[in-house]
Amino acid sequence: MADNASLVARDLKALWHPCTQMKDHEWLPLVPVKRGKGVWLEDFEGRRYIDAVSSWWVNLFGHANPRINAALRDQMEELEHVILAGFSHEPAVALAEKLVEVTPPGLSRCFYADNGSGAVEVAVKMSFHYWRNVGRPEKQRFITLSNSYHGETLGALAVGNVALYKETYGPMLMETITAPSPDCFEREEGESWEAFSRRQFEPMRRLMEQHHHEVSAVILEPLVQCAGGMRMYHPIYLELVREACDEFGIHLIADEIAVGFGRTGTLFACEQAEITPDFMCLSKGLTAGYLPLSAVMTTEDIYEAFYDEYENLTAFLHSHSYTGNPLACRVALETLKIFEDDDVIQRNRVLADRTAKAFAPLADHPHIREVRQHGMILAAEMMKDPAKKEPYPWQERRGLTVYKHGLENEVLMRPLGHVVYFMPPYVISESQIDHVARVALEGVDRATRD
Known part of the structure; x- marks a missing residue:
């Protein structure tokens, strides 16, 4: 029976992952997934993560959708x-x-x-x-x-x-x-x-x-x-x-x-x-x-x-x-x-409104230049000096801090550089949206501490 550690060990001996500097995994742990259900992904030890990025923007109606x-x-x-x-x-x-x-x-x-x-x-x-x-x-x-x-x-x-x-x-x-x-x-x-x-x-x-x-x-x-x-x-x-x-x-x-x-x-x-x-x-x-x-x-x-x-x-x-x-x-x-x-487009409008409200506090953060949204895509851009549009050096990889904070709090987020975004499956609940937004704000706080 596989467990987290054994699967990761096997992975690192055989797999070359996409869009990844593999040397990072000397210090950045891989996340093995055993199963998925709805918005949740679960590892071999029972830890769960809300799939807030729809597994690279593909999952619309949840993992293991019965229909x-x-x-x-x-x-x-x-x-x-x-x-x-x-x-x-x-x-x-x-x-x-x-x-x-x-x-x-x-x-x-x-x-x-x-x-x-x-x-x-x-x-x-x-x-x-x-x-x-x-x-x-x-x-x-x-x-x-x-x-x-x-x-x-x-x-x-x-x-x-x-x-x-x-x-x-x-x-x-x-x-x-x-x-x-x-x-x-x-x-x-x-x-x-x-x-x-x-x-x-x-x-x-x-x-x-x-x-x-x-x-x-x-x-x-x-x-x-x-x-x-x-x-x-x-x-x-x-x-x-x-x-x-x-x-x-x-x-x-x-x-x-x-x-x-x-x-x-x-x-x-x-x-x-x-x-x-x-x-x-x-x-x-x-x-x-x-x-x-x-x-x-x-x-x-x-x-x-x-x-x-x-x-x-x-x-x-x-x-x-x-x-x-x-x-x-x-x-x-x-x-x-x-x-x-399921009248998905209409339901998504309700979820998009909830998303806007839940993530609104990010707009007041001293290191967020902009929170932008089109429907079920929301993004917040971290910057060193938002007023001057001065970015953080890309080498600092501050988005990784948000990523790691998310995993510690049951959320899979995968920022694009210093851009934190939310692009979830459409079966996400309003309370789950609120949770992701709270974790994102905490992650940005942690990532932008000097």
Whole structure:
């Protein structure tokens, strides 16, 4: 029978963990997990932790959700996997139909991949290939936002802009055009989110006007730049970018991998600007944290550009072995049914209001510059001198103090640098929200003591 110590010892002899300097685990203990139930994770010695980050933003309806478990068991008895080239199956078709129904109008085609980075790769390649197929091969470049993040594979990394992830691999990556982020943290004192986001659109428009003849697509994360420190902006920016993309003949790729499926207060963040992108990348919450799956939704116009006689070599020859996996598709279908049956979006608005109230005391903390929120995503930014926007040196890793304090008090928080954030499963209770907020405030107090 495994216990905490034996599992950790085995782990450190065999595993290489993601997004981790493994040497840290000489002094920072790993947390072994035996089981999960609802918002709780439990180790082998009975210690519990509220999963306040939804296990990297994927878990929507709690661990070991009975409805999703039942759907998965049922599908396992029917069909676990089959090649999707030349074959089809009910879960893949039904999920594609459902995604066409619930995504913004005009997105009529669904292409499956395995994860978020894979979806971005598909969208970037599909946009590039579209222009080639319609006789515009010169449109090869991409405009991205500063501080953006779209994944770790080479194409996804190239169209992102967080130096921590990208800089090392620069020589391997295609060159992109970078527009300044509409991140409202940078607004002037007294300036509204909308006014700042409008102002930040102007350099984006100039880049589009200057480079539209060679640009394939603009790619962005709607409303929240998650891995970039949960920086947020106003929906007007999406509206303005959509209008300019139409004007200049440029595709718009909306990376809703992290912000989709209810995170920002609507099912998809693009809804808040009432826009339809040319490509919408979906993953993470799509399967409520159960299985790897992603989808790229696109338009009939783009689909038609690839629809031709085989001899003309216009087909989109991109594939993953587990494309459209039946188990993952069935889980995703059940996830979308839960949204409908339980009126999740409306309930989330109540939880978001409670979250705002519970975390409000952080705004008065002498080392918090800003508490910001879009729906079920809230972030608080620790700074050495908030009035001057002077950050703590990144080498101090003060977020780790918040992380460790959380674990001591039954909460899993995983700050992004010095940004403490809350992105929980939607089954969290109001009292649990209050508990996490109290622990976060205590953790910030501890982390900012000189």
